[in-house]
Amino acid sequence: MHPHHRPSEADGIEQPIPGMLTGGPNSGRQDHDAENKTPAGMPPAKCYIDDVGGYSTNEIAIYWNLPAVLVAAYFDK
Numbered sequence: 001m002h003p004h005h006r007p008s009e010a011d012g013i014e015q016p017i018p019g020m021l022t023g024g025p026n027s028g029r030q031d032h033d034a035e036n037k038t039p040a041g042m043p044p045a046k047c048y049i050d051d052v053g054g055y056s057t058n059e060i061a062i063y064w065n066l067p068a069v070l071v072a073a074y075f076d077k
Contacts (some may be wrong), residue, residue: 034054
């Protein structure tokens, strides 16, 4: 509900633009929000926060969405 996606955050609508994938769990905790909201030593698969500021776990990016489109297109043949 709160991806790191500026158009979704700035459009004034509570829900994000539908259909986009976020990066997912990331034990590196490379941003301040992930650092503050996931304790050090947390299992890697649990290192995820649904927060607009948490770009290291919750960013919308072409490199997450393109593989989903390719897989969907393959199975849509």
